[in-house]
Amino acid sequence: MHTEQTPHQGAHIISAKTLLATWGALMVLTGLTVAATWIDLGSDLNVVVAMVIATIKAILVALIFMHLLFDQKFNLIVFVVSVLTVVLFVSITFIDVSSYQPSIRAHESLEPNKPFLKAPAPDPASVQAQPHP
Amino acid sequence: MTATTMPMDTSEPTYLTQARGALSWLLTLDHKRIGIMYLVVTSASLFLGGVFALLVRTELLTPGETIMTHDTYNRMFTLHGAVMVFLFIIPAIPAAIGNFVLPLMLGVKDVAFPRLNLASFYVWVLGALVLVASMYMSAIDTGWTFYAPYSTSKAVGSATSVGTSAMGAFILGFSSIFTAINFIATINKMRPLGMSWFKMPLFLWALYATAIIQVLATPVLAITLLLLAIERAFGLGIFNPALGGDPVLFQHFFWFYSHPAVYIMILPAMGIISEVVSVFSRKHIFGYKFIALSSLAIAFLGFLVWGHHMFVSGQSPLMSIIFSALTFTVSVPSAIKVFNWLATMYKGSIWLATPMIYALAFIFLFAIGGLTGMFLGTLNVDVHLHDTYFVVAHFHYVMVGGTLMALLSGLYYWWPKFFGRMYSEAGARVGAVLVFIGFNGTFFPQFILGSRGMPRRYYAYLPQYQGLHMLSTVGAFILGIGLATAFGVLVYAAFRGRRAPANPWGANTIEWQTASPPPSYNFHDQPEAGDPYDFEGWVYDAGTDGYVKKPAVVA
Amino acid sequence: MTDTASTRPSSGVEVGTEGHAGEHGGDHFLGHHFKDHAHQLNTAKLGIWLFLGQELLFFGGLFCAYAIYRSMHPEIFAEGHLFLDTRLGAINTCVLIFSSLTAAWSVRAAQLNHRRALITAILLTILCAFGFLGIKYIEYAHKIHEGLVWGASFAPSSEAVQHATEAMAHGASSTLTEAHTLSNRLHIFFSIYFAMTGLHGIHVVAGIFAYLWLLRRAIRGDFTQDYYGPVDGVALYWHLVDLIWIYLFPLLYLIH
Ligand SMILES: [Cu+2]
Numbered sequence: 001m002h003t004e005q006t007p008h009q010g011a012h013i014i015s016a017k018t019l020l021a022t023w024g025a026l027m028v029l030t031g032l033t034v035a036a037t038w039i040d041l042g043s044d045l046n047v048v049v050a051m052v053i054a055t056i057k058a059i060l061v062a063l064i065f066m067h068l069l070f071d072q073k074f075n076l077i078v079f080v081v082s083v084l085t086v087v088l089f090v091s092i093t094f095i096d097v098s099s100y101q102p103s104i105r106a107h108e109s110l111e112p113n114k115p116f117l118k119a120p121a122p123d124p125a126s127v128q129a130q131p132h133p
Numbered sequence: 134m135t136a137t138t139m140p141m142d143t144s145e146p147t148y149l150t151q152a153r154g155a156l157s158w159l160l161t162l163d164h165k166r167i168g169i170m171y172l173v174v175t176s177a178s179l180f181l182g183g184v185f186a187l188l189v190r191t192e193l194l195t196p197g198e199t200i201m202t203h204d205t206y207n208r209m210f211t212l213h214g215a216v217m218v219f220l221f222i223i224p225a226i227p228a229a230i231g232n233f234v235l236p237l238m239l240g241v242k243d244v245a246f247p248r249l250n251l252a253s254f255y256v257w258v259l260g261a262l263v264l265v266a267s268m269y270m271s272a273i274d275t276g277w278t279f280y281a282p283y284s285t286s287k288a289v290g291s292a293t294s295v296g297t298s299a300m301g302a303f304i305l306g307f308s309s310i311f312t313a314i315n316f317i318a319t320i321n322k323m324r325p326l327g328m329s330w331f332k333m334p335l336f337l338w339a340l341y342a343t344a345i346i347q348v349l350a351t352p353v354l355a356i357t358l359l360l361l362a363i364e365r366a367f368g369l370g371i372f373n374p375a376l377g378g379d380p381v382l383f384q385h386f387f388w389f390y391s392h393p394a395v396y397i398m399i400l401p402a403m404g405i406i407s408e409v410v411s412v413f414s415r416k417h418i419f420g421y422k423f424i425a426l427s428s429l430a431i432a433f434l435g436f437l438v439w440g441h442h443m444f445v446s447g448q449s450p451l452m453s454i455i456f457s458a459l460t461f462t463v464s465v466p467s468a469i470k471v472f473n474w475l476a477t478m479y480k481g482s483i484w485l486a487t488p489m490i491y492a493l494a495f496i497f498l499f500a501i502g503g504l505t506g507m508f509l510g511t512l513n514v515d516v517h518l519h520d521t522y523f524v525v526a527h528f529h530y531v532m533v534g535g536t537l538m539a540l541l542s543g544l545y546y547w548w549p550k551f552f553g554r555m556y557s558e559a560g561a562r563v564g565a566v567l568v569f570i571g572f573n574g575t576f577f578p579q580f581i582l583g584s585r586g587m588p589r590r591y592y593a594y595l596p597q598y599q600g601l602h603m604l605s606t607v608g609a610f611i612l613g614i615g616l617a618t619a620f621g622v623l624v625y626a627a628f629r630g631r632r633a634p635a636n637p638w639g640a641n642t643i644e645w646q647t648a649s650p651p652p653s654y655n656f657h658d659q660p661e662a663g664d665p666y667d668f669e670g671w672v673y674d675a676g677t678d679g680y681v682k683k684p685a686v687v688a
Numbered sequence: 689m690t691d692t693a694s695t696r697p698s699s700g701v702e703v704g705t706e707g708h709a710g711e712h713g714g715d716h717f718l719g720h721h722f723k724d725h726a727h728q729l730n731t732a733k734l735g736i737w738l739f740l741g742q743e744l745l746f747f748g749g750l751f752c753a754y755a756i757y758r759s760m761h762p763e764i765f766a767e768g769h770l771f772l773d774t775r776l777g778a779i780n781t782c783v784l785i786f787s788s789l790t791a792a793w794s795v796r797a798a799q800l801n802h803r804r805a806l807i808t809a810i811l812l813t814i815l816c817a818f819g820f821l822g823i824k825y826i827e828y829a830h831k832i833h834e835g836l837v838w839g840a841s842f843a844p845s846s847e848a849v850q851h852a853t854e855a856m857a858h859g860a861s862s863t864l865t866e867a868h869t870l871s872n873r874l875h876i877f878f879s880i881y882f883a884m885t886g887l888h889g890i891h892v893v894a895g896i897f898a899y900l901w902l903l904r905r906a907i908r909g910d911f912t913q914d915y916y917g918p919v920d921g922v923a924l925y926w927h928l929v930d931l932i933w934i935y936l937f938p939l940l941y942l943i944h
């Protein structure tokens with residue numbers, strides 16, 4: 001690995017056109033993700049769409065702005081491994097929490113909507129802090 | 134300002150004599166000096182943590198109050214745990230020995246980022262000061278694990294400096310991350326010509342695997358402790374059930390780091406043992422690739438088993454079963470290492486110098502520590518054994534019997550390189566024997582105590598446990614005397630020992646090709662990398678009591 | 689750097705700057721332990737990437753907390769996001785994406801030895817960072833004023849609640865208009881919101897300091913096509929800050 005340095009003369013310079021095009025794509029995708037919330041796809045699917053768009057944006061940033069497409073492959077490995085470790089952490093924790101959650105639900109149903117915060121101070125503003133129908 | 138233009142004497146200056154004065158140390162970018170500074174501060178932490186341990190053991194001499202109140206006791210074991218884990222075991226081998234040895238083993242002048250290296254040292258100092266100061270000013274009694282909701286609630290107990298202690302550990306985490314970044318970059322980019330991945334010394338493989346864990350796991354601890362501190366200060370409610378939060382989530386966060394952290398502690402130790410066992414058996418290491426790759430395997434599998442700390446704390450049965458099963462897979466690469474060390478020794482000509490004595494102690498004690506880990510990883514057995522002295526004994530067998538033995542082995546092994554002086558073999562052996570006896574005396578009774586139901590972290594206990602507790606306390610004092618002897622011999626050697634040859638052990642890793650102690654820039658000429666475990670090229674030289682290259686081109 | 693006037697080659701271990709003149713014939717910015725600039729640049733970039741890797745895990749904890757609460761208590765997100773100003777969030781997204789462009793441009797300018805373009809790009813990036821923080825300040829001030837704060841301090845004012853209720857009625861979501869009372873865990877949404885955006889904001893502040901440092905060095909003329917590692921490194925960091933926001937925006941503001 002140490003022997004295969006790219007000589008700095010060959011360091012990759014990204015063309016102005018590519019940079020601007022990437023930026024354009026990111027802006028379009030930002031518009032798209034805002035627009036997607038105006039359409040009701042069911043809350044699950046909406047999350048999926050938002051995350052897919054965000055991931056496409058993230059990949060654009062990583063590959064082009066961050067040079068990963070042209071860089072030493074090891075940097076890409078570092079990035080991917082880190083992302084996968086986050087995924088591992090979140091998903092295993094997620095599996096556990098979702099499997100013990102029902103027992104918490106059962107317990108909480110004994111006291112439905114128990115307030116977790118102390119009763120607000122009796123000033124007029126917070127007394128009517130319930131949404132009107 | 135502290136420059137010393139050395140008088141042109143015959144011997145060239147070493148890294149120790151290159152520049153003098155406190156500033157030349159405090160502002161150094163030399164990895165060797167930074168390593169020595171780490172060695173000093175981690176040894177001081179070991180001493181501090183050891184004093185707390187002896188106080189705890191003294192208190193447990195009798196079933197009731199012996200020398201302190203129950204509140205003081207709770208603070209003492211927290212201090213002992215936090216100091217030993219965060220200030221001593223995690224940085225000891227990588228930051229002290231690793232910093233010194235890694236660039237030398239690679240035959241380079243320094244680590245990739247010397248200033249980051251110095252920064253990591255000062256970050257460590259800052260973190261240590263915050264941690265110790267907050268514990269000193271207002272005690273914490275949560276144990277080193279900071280479990281929510283006890284740690285997040287302000288009302289309970291005297292636990293008032295949990296927030297600042299957590300911030301101390303948070304800062305220490307970044308010191309660990311910086312060192313790891315340095316090691317990975319150095320190993321990746323600066324290996325000399327001829328040293329492919331599979332010609333690297335196994336200590337470097339171990340440090341590499343350790344660094345991967347440090348980079349990937351430590352930030353999760355950092356965010357956990359940061360959230361904990363904020364939660365305490367502002368009442369965030371993410372972990373606090375009184376606010377609708379989830380305390381089990383805290384344990385997931387905490388153990389996602391703290392289980393892999395066990396491998397941050399033990400992997401570098403295994404690396405040292407791989408070096409020492411081969412050198413002192415005068416035999417090529419057996420199963421090189423297996424030992425190398427098992428380090429990576431341990432690093433990987435270590436990320437999949439954290440839930441075995443949560444079998445009885447509200448984790449779902451589903452995940453408990455999965456975590457229990459995965460826990461057993463870690464024993465495979467660990468056993469691969471142990472069997473390869475044994476196979477290396479088989480038919481070797483074993484030289485029982487002090488590093489080897491500690492290495493043998495490591496193998497024996499680590500085997501016990503590892504095997505009792507299997508008991509605890511078994512779901513139903515753990516229900517009985519969790520939170521008892523069995524657990525205490527288990528992890529002390531791994532951490533002290535493993536990491537501390539390997540640290541001592543490595544210190545004795547590289548001490549001639551560090552300071553250019555030999556230690557007294559007789560004194561060192563006395564220390565080693567005392568450490569071994571004292572250690573087993575302290576912790577073996579605790580296995581029995583635990584399996585008979587003595588819970589951990591208890592201040593008072595039933596009279597039936599007193600005999601074993603007394604045995605344990607006596608053992609602790611023998612261990613303390615043994616460690617004092619071991620370190621005393623080393624310190625004496627550093628100042629008064631006889632001059633060490635460049636290669637006292639006949640080892641073939643690159644650090645032995647330069648003078649003891651090395652000059653500031655490490656090597657005169659770019660050294661050659663060969664098979665690190667081929668000892669054929671060295672021959673004993675009675676004149677220096679060391680080994681010299683066979684072709685004898687001594688000019 | 690003052691302490692080694694020594695002439696011995698590569699004895700510069702005490703030297704405090706990145707350059708160890710001597711071995712590399714007076715090349716001030718090449719570390720004495722590197723073969724050449726390419727070696728140094730590639731090593732530095734690996735170092736930065738490892739740092740970014742740990743940053744991902746650092747934020748990963750918060751994303752984990754988010755995922756857990758979002759799936760276990762979806763109602764607090766459905767209600768909570770109504771209190772946020774999507775317009776400001778969207779503007780900030782655009783600001784940050786533009787600053788990513790200028791950051792990428794600064795690397796290109798440095799590689800091409802265009803000093804003026806480099807300085808302009810750095811200035812624009814700093815400007816965007818301040819713009820982002822300004823808008824964030826407006827949002828935070830508004831939230832705090834309305835009592836829409838984290839955890840135990842959560843006490844929304846009636847106007848805020850009114851506002852959110854109207855937003856519910858306007859919104860496409862029909863499931864929410866039925867809700868008469870706010871969830872008892874709503875404060876956790878704001879804990880997560882402030883934790884995530886706050887940590888992100890701290891990273892933006894750190895980025896400003898890094899870019900000010902770069903600006904000074906760029907004006908001094910430190911960077912050339914041979915030596916531009918710091919420009920590259922800071923830009924990589926800045927892109928990561930952008931990348932995190934790319935996820936934060938839909939996760940916090942755009943909840944259906
Ligand atoms: Cu564990």
